Amino acid sequence: MGEKSMADVSPSTIDAASMAGPRGTKPKNRLSRRNIFLYGTLILISVYYLLPLYVMVVTSLKGMPEIRMGNIFSPPVEVTFEPWVKAWSEACTGLNCDGLSRGFGNSVRILIPSVALSITIASINGYALANWRFKGSEVFFTILIIGAFVPYQTMLYPIVILLREIGLMGSVWGLVLVHSVFGMPILTLLFRNYFTAMPEELFKAARVDGAGFWGIYFRIMLPMSVPIFVVAMILQVTGIWNDFLFGVIYTKPATYPMTVQLNNIVNSVQGVKEYNVNMAATLLTGLVPLVIYFISGKLFVRGIAAGAVKG
Amino acid sequence: ADLEVTHWWTSGGEAAAVSEFAKAFTEKTDHNWVDGAIAGSGGTARPIIISRIIGGDPMAATQLNHGRQSEELIEAGLMTDLTEIAEAGGWKDLVNPSALLDACTFEGRIYCVPVNIHSAQWLWLSHDAFAKAGVAVPQDWHEFVAAAPALEKAGLVPLAMGQQGWQQNIAFGTLTIAIAGIDDWREVSVNKNADVAAGGSYTAVFEAAASARELARDSNVQDWNLATNMVISGKAGGQIMGDWAQGEFQVAGQVAGDDYTCLPGLGINQILDTGGDAFYFPKVDDPAVQAAQLELATLLISPEVQVAFNLAKGSLPVRGDIDMSSANSCMQKGLQILADGGVLPSNDMNLSADTTTQVEDLMAEFWASDLSAADAQARYVDIIARAD
Amino acid sequence: MDMNAAKRPNRWFRNLSAKVASIPMILTALVVFVGGTAWTVFYSFTGSRLLPKVKFVGFDQYERLWSTRRWMISIENLAVYGICSLILTMVLGFTLAALLDRKIRFENTFRTIFLYPFALSFVVTGLAWQWILNPDFGLQGVVRRWGWEGFNFDPLNNPDLVIYGLLIAGMWQGTGLVMVIMLAGLRGIDEDIWKATRVDGIGLVKTYVQVIVPMMRPVFVTALVIISSGIIKLYDLVVAQTNGGPGISSEVPAKYVIDYMFKAQNLGQGFAASTMMLVSVIIILVPWAYLEFGGKKHG
Amino acid sequence: MNIPKPSVQIRDLDLHFGEVKVLQGLNLDVGEGEFLVLLGSSGCGKSTLLNCIAGLLDITDGQIFIQGENVTWKEPSERGIGMVFQSYALYPQMTVEGNLSFGLKNARVAKDEIKRRVGRAAEVLQIEPLLKRKPGALSGGQRQRVAIGRALVRDVDVFLFDEPLSNLDAKLRTDLRVELKRLHQQLKNTMIYVTHDQVEAMTLADRIAIMKGGKIMQLGTPDEIYNRPQNRYVADFIGSPSMNFLEGNLENAEFSTGDLKLPMAGYNFVNGGASNGETTIGIRPEHVVTGELLGRASVQTNVKVNLVEPMGSDTLVYADLAGDQIRIRMDGHSQVRTGDTLPIGIDAQRASLFDKKSETRL
Amino acid sequence: MNIPKPSVQIRDLDLHFGEVKVLQGLNLDVGEGEFLVLLGSSGCGKSTLLNCIAGLLDITDGQIFIQGENVTWKEPSERGIGMVFQSYALYPQMTVEGNLSFGLKNARVAKDEIKRRVGRAAEVLQIEPLLKRKPGALSGGQRQRVAIGRALVRDVDVFLFDEPLSNLDAKLRTDLRVELKRLHQQLKNTMIYVTHDQVEAMTLADRIAIMKGGKIMQLGTPDEIYNRPQNRYVADFIGSPSMNFLEGNLENAEFSTGDLKLPMAGYNFVNGGASNGETTIGIRPEHVVTGELLGRASVQTNVKVNLVEPMGSDTLVYADLAGDQIRIRMDGHSQVRTGDTLPIGIDAQRASLFDKKSETRL
Numbered sequence A: 001m002g003e004k005s006m007a008d009v010s011p012s013t014i015d016a017a018s019m020a021g022p023r024g025t026k027p028k029n030r031l032s033r034r035n036i037f038l039y040g041t042l043i044l045i046s047v048y049y050l051l052p053l054y055v056m057v058v059t060s061l062k063g064m065p066e067i068r069m070g071n072i073f074s075p076p077v078e079v080t081f082e083p084w085v086k087a088w089s090e091a092c093t094g095l096n097c098d099g100l101s102r103g104f105g106n107s108v109r110i111l112i113p114s115v116a117l118s119i120t121i122a123s124i125n126g127y128a129l130a131n132w133r134f135k136g137s138e139v140f141f142t143i144l145i146i147g148a149f150v151p152y153q154t155m156l157y158p159i160v161i162l163l164r165e166i167g168l169m170g171s172v173w174g175l176v177l178v179h180s181v182f183g184m185p186i187l188t189l190l191f192r193n194y195f196t197a198m199p200e201e202l203f204k205a206a207r208v209d210g211a212g213f214w215g216i217y218f219r220i221m222l223p224m225s226v227p228i229f230v231v232a233m234i235l236q237v238t239g240i241w242n243d244f245l246f247g248v249i250y251t252k253p254a255t256y257p258m259t260v261q262l263n264n265i266v267n268s269v270q271g272v273k274e275y276n277v278n279m280a281a282t283l284l285t286g287l288v289p290l291v292i293y294f295i296s297g298k299l300f301v302r303g304i305a306a307g308a309v310k311g
Numbered sequence B: 001a002d003l004e005v006t007h008w009w010t011s012g013g014e015a016a017a018v019s020e021f022a023k024a025f026t027e028k029t030d031h032n033w034v035d036g037a038i039a040g041s042g043g044t045a046r047p048i049i050i051s052r053i054i055g056g057d058p059m060a061a062t063q064l065n066h067g068r069q070s071e072e073l074i075e076a077g078l079m080t081d082l083t084e085i086a087e088a089g090g091w092k093d094l095v096n097p098s099a100l101l102d103a104c105t106f107e108g109r110i111y112c113v114p115v116n117i118h119s120a121q122w123l124w125l126s127h128d129a130f131a132k133a134g135v136a137v138p139q140d141w142h143e144f145v146a147a148a149p150a151l152e153k154a155g156l157v158p159l160a161m162g163q164q165g166w167q168q169n170i171a172f173g174t175l176t177i178a179i180a181g182i183d184d185w186r187e188v189s190v191n192k193n194a195d196v197a198a199g200g201s202y203t204a205v206f207e208a209a210a211s212a213r214e215l216a217r218d219s220n221v222q223d224w225n226l227a228t229n230m231v232i233s234g235k236a237g238g239q240i241m242g243d244w245a246q247g248e249f250q251v252a253g254q255v256a257g258d259d260y261t262c263l264p265g266l267g268i269n270q271i272l273d274t275g276g277d278a279f280y281f282p283k284v285d286d287p288a289v290q291a292a293q294l295e296l297a298t299l300l301i302s303p304e305v306q307v308a309f310n311l312a313k314g315s316l317p318v319r320g321d322i323d324m325s326s327a328n329s330c331m332q333k334g335l336q337i338l339a340d341g342g343v344l345p346s347n348d349m350n351l352s353a354d355t356t357t358q359v360e361d362l363m364a365e366f367w368a369s370d371l372s373a374a375d376a377q378a379r380y381v382d383i384i385a386r387a388d
Numbered sequence C: 001m002d003m004n005a006a007k008r009p010n011r012w013f014r015n016l017s018a019k020v021a022s023i024p025m026i027l028t029a030l031v032v033f034v035g036g037t038a039w040t041v042f043y044s045f046t047g048s049r050l051l052p053k054v055k056f057v058g059f060d061q062y063e064r065l066w067s068t069r070r071w072m073i074s075i076e077n078l079a080v081y082g083i084c085s086l087i088l089t090m091v092l093g094f095t096l097a098a099l100l101d102r103k104i105r106f107e108n109t110f111r112t113i114f115l116y117p118f119a120l121s122f123v124v125t126g127l128a129w130q131w132i133l134n135p136d137f138g139l140q141g142v143v144r145r146w147g148w149e150g151f152n153f154d155p156l157n158n159p160d161l162v163i164y165g166l167l168i169a170g171m172w173q174g175t176g177l178v179m180v181i182m183l184a185g186l187r188g189i190d191e192d193i194w195k196a197t198r199v200d201g202i203g204l205v206k207t208y209v210q211v212i213v214p215m216m217r218p219v220f221v222t223a224l225v226i227i228s229s230g231i232i233k234l235y236d237l238v239v240a241q242t243n244g245g246p247g248i249s250s251e252v253p254a255k256y257v258i259d260y261m262f263k264a265q266n267l268g269q270g271f272a273a274s275t276m277m278l279v280s281v282i283i284i285l286v287p288w289a290y291l292e293f294g295g296k297k298h299g
Numbered sequence D, E: 001m002n003i004p005k006p007s008v009q010i011r012d013l014d015l016h017f018g019e020v021k022v023l024q025g026l027n028l029d030v031g032e033g034e035f036l037v038l039l040g041s042s043g044c045g046k047s048t049l050l051n052c053i054a055g056l057l058d059i060t061d062g063q064i065f066i067q068g069e070n071v072t073w074k075e076p077s078e079r080g081i082g083m084v085f086q087s088y089a090l091y092p093q094m095t096v097e098g099n100l101s102f103g104l105k106n107a108r109v110a111k112d113e114i115k116r117r118v119g120r121a122a123e124v125l126q127i128e129p130l131l132k133r134k135p136g137a138l139s140g141g142q143r144q145r146v147a148i149g150r151a152l153v154r155d156v157d158v159f160l161f162d163e164p165l166s167n168l169d170a171k172l173r174t175d176l177r178v179e180l181k182r183l184h185q186q187l188k189n190t191m192i193y194v195t196h197d198q199v200e201a202m203t204l205a206d207r208i209a210i211m212k213g214g215k216i217m218q219l220g221t222p223d224e225i226y227n228r229p230q231n232r233y234v235a236d237f238i239g240s241p242s243m244n245f246l247e248g249n250l251e252n253a254e255f256s257t258g259d260l261k262l263p264m265a266g267y268n269f270v271n272g273g274a275s276n277g278e279t280t281i282g283i284r285p286e287h288v289v290t291g292e293l294l295g296r297a298s299v300q301t302n303v304k305v306n307l308v309e310p311m312g313s314d315t316l317v318y319a320d321l322a323g324d325q326i327r328i329r330m331d332g333h334s335q336v337r338t339g340d341t342l343p344i345g346i347d348a349q350r351a352s353l354f355d356k357k358s359e360t361r362l
């Protein structure tokens, strides 16, 4: 420590020195090594993340000849929306040549009740688990959590039988049920952690005020859990919208969701693979969750911080 | 009534063929054909079809490869019995070869309608490719192998091969019939004789397959029709693929003999197996649909529909009594073999799906790796020994 | 005044609403998860083919399973993919979170870029990367066309590398979520700890490695759970990107299960395979779940 | 103390969390209109006891009576209690008015009655101008008043407070403490109040219950607790700076340790007569007198000063006495310095004697 | 006070968070070996100032010198400071030893030197038996000691403490306070200590800086701050129970409000002579005397008691004087009751006078 010797300097010299030397904010170099490294790394990694999107968009705007000739990274010489039109409304699977348009409606019809039902059930579960424990509630919850890890494949067949027994096989409601069941573990965990982190005294106060199970849930807990609802909603919307396996197994062609339709289009190869149509179809299918992420990404991050990560 | 029909015919030729069914059904009856195509191969579609049938929400009719696949569904009483209309239509006498109907028969009752005959043992050759390589179009497998270096030199892939187990298994099966001969093939495939599978004739087959593997080294497409497309566009010399490839050539506007050549049995053995597609009619409750199911069943096997469908699909009709003169030369070759009785039972009937899957897995691995012929054979013998 | 003891009311009817409201959860846990699993395990001891049939064959299905090459490859692939994906996702997720946590400009933009793939399904992911990794049109072709003729990057057609091809795509899709979780964790670290390390003169990297990472253990556990629950279910991506190929070099257990259940129509075999997956999940999970949820009373 | 009419009675209360026995065989009677403070260190079971009374915890064994009625298995809202929490526990999405009326709405009280009661509570607590605000827009003290109001509107017999002031800063705490005392004098409800702040306990309570490890160590008026602690724990716990303890011997009504001899003739022994044997004496820092008051003390000696802590109004002096360090509270203006020798006097009559083994008061 | 040698000097320090000007033109000199306490209510900028000295915040303008060296742009680790945080900020996964040695290892201090220093620090702080434990297994007080140790091993010139005791309970706080004072007497380092606890400030500080809104309101010894507050803010802020303020008029060295007249002849005016005009007088509760001390007071009167708060050692009495409520601190044994009329005396020489407008001391 060099400054030790400085300690001998008499007060008066110090006061003289006080006029000199650095003053105010330390000047910062915008192009410091740290910044170059930081932003360099970020930009480099961004390329990895953006590349597929870029390629998909660019490809979907090219004509087939251009694709066959060229470079997947080069921007389209001649922008054409033909592939998008085709993917949306013309691509054929078997005899049906209505592209993704049909699947879109189905997906929406599946999505809305599934998201609503699964979040409703899971939030009630989480609330019961956090605030109204009863003997065995933790056991059921543990089973549920282990269930989150069970490969869906293990369950496919028993669920077919289950749905048959309750007569919902092939209907949209059957699929809604399946989504609610498989969304339950993670969502319940989210809600449980969130509600557990809420001050217990609030719950006690409401009980003293004579509110019952439902009264507390609707009047106290629900209004306070917007962030976690946002997280749950985003997770479920993407999960359900993107689901292929359940959609294909538990529905029928008339009710196929968009992903199944996408698979059909991509795998129904007529002569050559129409990459541009495939990419357009892929983008169209991903559009709904993508838009949701772009719009509510910030809320998502905040919600995760609020509930999902237990300290 | 609206009849929902599921199938996995989604490639160009297949879709054209199935539209013949739909057209005929919609035009000739009061019913509607609701198309339930599932893309991907049978591998994707079958679980969906089966789970729907088991799940109590069956479609009205569905394509399935007939044979052992559906035995249990029939046994469980999930399929409509077609015996009555079969007898009324005299299917027993019409269907040729009769093995096709046998495959639909379970404990004396008939449960499915065979709609076409498929044979897998074809080698499809591109004239364009051989012209580029400057060699004559081969007339059998041996010539093809001999011509391969020239193709390679011309920058072409000698053998197009989709990287999927079932395609590779077809190639293997075709090589077996051609190289090991029919008797040994029958011993192994029908009688599950593992000793024969371990024998010298099969060693030759595996070695041939190993060399075919080299020829297909640069073919990295996945789907069969993409491989066919390599032949059509002259990027590859040939492809071993079933007669359904015919449909692709047709859609591409190519003419057999001029643009491409087909060699049944690899040009070595004039013999074909008689697999095929069949339609099953799961039991449903709605009487209107039940009636429509029977109408569709009758319709599918009716002469005009058979002609129209099979011309489009490139497969052979299941009836011996119809006029297929408008078929092209490849199909004519097939019809001729059929007429000569050069038929073998298809593997769908010989081997369980379980065994087939195992063989396909083996083939997938074999074709994509450097697994030696001897090792592959040893593993094959293992599978055959355990086959049921 | 009445000083008589009050009778303890029946346990079953205390907080009845809570119990009634939990019925869906209880049913799901018992009927679907326990019941369904038990059903599957039960039938794995039978010789069921296309339909479940009670025809016991003992451990035959398991013996066959463990002597099947495809199963062994599947396990191996899952292990390689799982370990690499766990480590890389954690490292990349944490690194990204740490970079974003450095009070940078455009934080929102970068975060959106890293997170958006999570909105896309594995099917879409698989297709997109299949396309980019296509040796002719994709990255390799493009680099070659730029003049580097010898450039070789064709993982999807190389049996030894294909699993890494899957990894590239899987990471692309999944790292964003882990990053967000890590970011949330980083934001939860006491500001004073940062100050303490600065006063102690600890370098930035060292601070992260030796102080921050160990402090984020619970966050890492959360991330670990999320990543690993995804890994074991790896299926869609494989089907979409490689379909198990080339050959069987990118097969995974989940695909084995599906293929044997439906394609090979050997339910018994498929069930045996899924039971094995389940067993491994339980072996890994039960101790953790017990510690995390069973042992503690609250919080 | 003479309890007018029991309002809350607790009989043999046991509460276990699994293996942990938090409350064990606890008995307590609270008189009507009494202000009872539960005081104890963290984790001693104060909140648990309060939650049991409120019905927020299912007790393991025992009985609880409120206004003579056995409420052991009643719902919290049916017990005629109101509760105020440390963290206020206001419903953040409701206005102050909403917070106040929530319980009444749940009980289906008529609309104008709700209005009347909310109005009255708001008037008593002087929060009328805040009625339309949400809790987020209130200061800590205002929030606490709303929390009290929430109990107030419900016209309950018993108020339960769980450290209602400990989230507030020192100044506000003092103000609200006074207000609370005044409120009690005005409402005359029974109040049970949990705190671990002695000053609050001393100033608010009619009686204080000192708890330790789930048991009540002493129950008595603040004066009793402060001046006649029943055992060493209570003596040590109460008082800041805390009591000085010296170990020694009691013989013939004289306490001796080292050179120091304290005649305990005037001491009011619990069992009437003096005991002999190993004894601990407890002397409060303010009962060690100095300066002009020296003359009032029964015993005088000199001590050496170790450390001086000026605290403004007082000065705390640490000094050695008979081998132990003692604390002496002196006036804020005293000019004592470390190292000084200080003449002190000890007010032995005001000391407390404890049996060394059992630590109970002699 | 005469500063022996400046150790920390702050010149014209400005710190803005965006629009918010947290510190403005702040100047402060801390002498070598001095124990300076920064005292102020929450949000007044105490932590901010400390962080500026430590180099943890980039200042907006001004200069900082430590041991005579301009450290304005230096890294925290190069300033020769050690810092102890309210939340301890121990590295939870390292043992106590690891926590102590982490900084040294990083500075590549030789192994045996590290050992020596850790050993010495552990000895000073009496945490030797804990060296192998992790922070999770320590009590609050032990943790705080380790946190101090972490600064200690680094052999720094200046110690910075940011409310190091406020997470501890009252008893522990008192103990550690004494320990800290002793440590300072032993080490003789410069210490800058942030708190909002007056008792801590009064007992620990050589000098106290009272802050408000980013400015220093008064800088002086505890005695100066307590007895000669420079403005009404300081007077009100310091002391508990807080000072009584009466508004009135000062004329001819006599303060009058209502009937009450206080002769201020002995009062030590800031500018030497007396001023006239509207004035506020501040009287500390303990300077209102009763009982036998009544005689010492310059002015005597009777008041009516509103509320009595017995606090054990003292009794706080609220009474009306000249239209205002005043607090009076009495002995713990006094038997005053609400409604009594109490004769009191006021020690006017010890009162403080403030100009009503400017609120500064007269």
Ligand SMILES: Nc1ncnc2c1ncn2[C@@H]1O[C@H](COP(=O)(O)OP(=O)(O)OP(=O)(O)O)[C@@H](O)[C@H]1O
Binding pocket: C297, C298, D017, D020, D022, D040, D041, D042, D043, D044, D045, D046, D047, D048, D049, D196
């Ligand atoms: N749900 C619970 N499960 C197990 N033990 C608990 C539970 N709640 C409280 N305890 C234990 O019961 C004891 C008493 O807790 P309680 O909250 O009543 O203490 P307290 O006196 O209110 O303390 P504080 O002053 O800190 O609020 C503590 O030792 C605590 O650890």
Ligand SMILES: Nc1ncnc2c1ncn2[C@@H]1O[C@H](COP(=O)(O)OP(=O)(O)OP(=O)(O)O)[C@@H](O)[C@H]1O
Binding pocket: E017, E020, E022, E040, E041, E042, E043, E044, E045, E046, E047, E048, E049, E196
């Ligand atoms: N990062 C920041 N951005 C904006 N304002 C800030 C920031 N940090 C602190 N402030 C503001 O600066 C002011 C002073 O904060 P500081 O933490 O120094 O207060 P303090 O005196 O230490 O209070 P406490 O006693 O509560 O710790 C506060 O009004 C605070 O809101």
Ligand SMILES: [Mg+2]
Binding pocket: D046, D047, D048, D162
């Ligand atoms: Mg408590």
Ligand SMILES: [Mg+2]
Binding pocket: E046, E047, E048, E162
């Ligand atoms: Mg602070």
